[in-house]
Amino acid sequence: MQVDSVMQQAADLRAGACSSVELTQSYLARIRQLDGTLNSLITVTEDIALAQAQAADARLAAGSAGPLTGIPIVHKDVFCTRGVRTSCGSRMLDNFIAPYDATVVSRLQAAGCVMLGKANMDEFAMGSSNETSFYGPVHNPWSVDAAPGGSSGGSAVAVAARLCAAATGSDTGGSVRQPAALTGITGLKPTYGRCSRWGMVAFASSLDQAGILAHSAQDVAALLQVIAGFDAQDSTCAEQPVPDYAAGLAGDLRGLRIGLPQEFFTDGLDAAVAAVVQQAAQVYESLGATLVEVSLPTSQASIPAYYVIALAEAASNLSRYDGVRFGHRSAQADDLAALYAHSRAEGFGTEVKRRIMLGTYVLSEGYYDAYYVQAQKVRQLIANDFQRVLQEVDLLLGPVTPFASCALGAWQQDPVQMYLGDVYTVPVSLAGLPALSHPAGCAQHGMPVGVQLIGNYWAEPRLLQAAHQYQGVTDWHQQAPDLSWIG
Numbered sequence: 496m497q498v499d500s501v502m503q504q505a506a507d508l509r510a511g512a513c514s515s516v517e518l519t520q521s522y523l524a525r526i527r528q529l530d531g532t533l534n535s536l537i538t539v540t541e542d543i544a545l546a547q548a549q550a551a552d553a554r555l556a557a558g559s560a561g562p563l564t565g566i567p568i569v570h571k572d573v574f575c576t577r578g579v580r581t582s583c584g585s586r587m588l589d590n591f592i593a594p595y596d597a598t599v600v601s602r603l604q605a606a607g608c609v610m611l612g613k614a615n616m617d618e619f620a621m622g623s624s625n626e627t628s629f630y631g632p633v634h635n636p637w638s639v640d641a642a643p644g645g646s647s648g649g650s651a652v653a654v655a656a657r658l659c660a661a662a663t664g665s666d667t668g669g670s671v672r673q674p675a676a677l678t679g680i681t682g683l684k685p686t687y688g689r690c691s692r693w694g695m696v697a698f699a700s701s702l703d704q705a706g707i708l709a710h711s712a713q714d715v716a717a718l719l720q721v722i723a724g725f726d727a728q729d730s731t732c733a734e735q736p737v738p739d740y741a742a743g744l745a746g747d748l749r750g751l752r753i754g755l756p757q758e759f760f761t762d763g764l765d766a767a768v769a770a771v772v773q774q775a776a777q778v779y780e781s782l783g784a785t786l787v788e789v790s791l792p793t794s795q796a797s798i799p800a801y802y803v804i805a806l807a808e809a810a811s812n813l814s815r816y817d818g819v820r821f822g823h824r825s826a827q828a829d830d831l832a833a834l835y836a837h838s839r840a841e842g843f844g845t846e847v848k849r850r851i852m853l854g855t856y857v858l859s860e861g862y863y864d865a866y867y868v869q870a871q872k873v874r875q876l877i878a879n880d881f882q883r884v885l886q887e888v889d890l891l892l893g894p895v896t897p898f899a900s901c902a903l904g905a906w907q908q909d910p911v912q913m914y915l916g917d918v919y920t921v922p923v924s925l926a927g928l929p930a931l932s933h934p935a936g937c938a939q940h941g942m943p944v945g946v947q948l949i950g951n952y953w954a955e956p957r958l959l960q961a962a963h964q965y966q967g968v969t970d971w972h973q974q975a976p977d978l979s980w981i982g
């Protein structure tokens with residue numbers, strides 16, 4: 496039986512209990528067996544994986560291996576990977592072979608990680624259910640009729656179904672935390688500026704942040720250690736020292752103050768999710784934390800503010816897809832204007848088009864002040880609210896999503912319902928704060944439920960420590976879906 500944890504695999508590799516080639520082959524076999532049903536990967540990079548695994552084994556034998564050398568991972572298809580299709584879940588980029596690696600990718604590669612493939616995702620990371628992908632929906636391994644969450648749903652499912660040890664993701668308004676919660680794994684969205692966005696296909700640049708999905712906080716810490724840190728290629732990447740995340744995991748939680756924002760526990764919250772958050776709060780209390788009720792009144796304005804700002808930035812970022820330089824080019828066009836129009840009409844899916852139209856509208860003359868400028872003011876108020884509360888408490892605890900699970904197809908006719916599901920994740924994104932989602936219980940039909948911890952800027956060590964201590968006394972993060980019925 497293969498072990499799931501990155502840390503355990505790393506120890507086994509080092510001890511010679513298995514080789515990276517063996518580990519990689521066992522994951523590739525599992526991908527072949529299960530991913531026809533789950534659809535978590537857009538591209539499987541078998542040849543690259545085996546070559547990287549061989550190189551990792553050579554480093555291990557030579558004694559020059561790092562902590563992650565030989566660990567098989569997948570990258571969300573939002574990250575550019577040199578010589579490999581980087582589709583971003585879109586027909587527009589179906590034929591795009593990236594000419595360079597994203598910084599996140601090159602850092603993990605330099606650390607010796609093995610790339611098994613590129614994970615499915617909502618088109619251009621726009622969505623919460625992974626159904627907007629050009630490559631079809633991803634299925635939740637806990638119930639294949641359920642959505643895995645989005646937009647990093649392929650990454651989350653690949654980890655949850657044990658098709659890789661860990662995965663990269665991106666989070667603009669919740670896309671790491673939400674699928675992590677719905678698939679029973681641990682996901683971290685770092686502070687905005689903690690990780691480089693270089694080579695990550697842009698959705699909303701002031702919100703996009705690379706993140707990690709893995710089984711445990713300890714595993715997340717190991718990968719964060721590699722991807723965090725300044726990169727001169729990204730002007731919004733902070734020159735902030737990178738602490739030793741593994742060293743910060745130890746120590747009990749006595750004296751930690753955890754705030755429960757009252758606005759996160761109102762009528763719209765599913766009772767099963769509320770119960771899981773309350774139980775998690777009690778576990779944190781038993782570990783020495785003090786619970787404090789706090790209030791974040793402006794967080795209620797976060798959905799409209801997010802969907803103005805994110806869509807405005809998306810409309811601007813996606814103007815680069817014109818059918819001329821790269822990406823899909825229509826065969827229908829006989830002049831330049833028609834080339835633009837047809838290439839974009841054919842290359843983008845419905846949700847992306849909807850967002851480009853809305854984003855263009857809020858940026859247009861006469862509406863810019865009423866919508867875009869107003870949303871930026873609201874964004875500042877939300878950030879101020881968090882700063883006020885985070886003077887009183889060290890961390891905030893709350894739900895990740897208002898619902899316990901979401902059936903595939905449920906949001907297809909009603910995107911606004913999908914947008915409302917982001918109510919607990921987008922305030923954090925607007926403020927640029929770090930947040931971690933970890934499994935903490937289950938709801939009807941055994942579907943996993945996650946909880947969200949939110950910290951102040953650069954408080955990743957505190958988030959990881961709290962979650963690690965929680966995971967030391969509980970086993971939700973070790974639960975695995977039963978997939979033995981698949982072929």
Ligand code: GLN
Binds near residue numbers: 620666
């Ligand atoms: N669900 C949100 C949206 O659709 C967040 C997506 C993301 O974080 N990439 O915009």
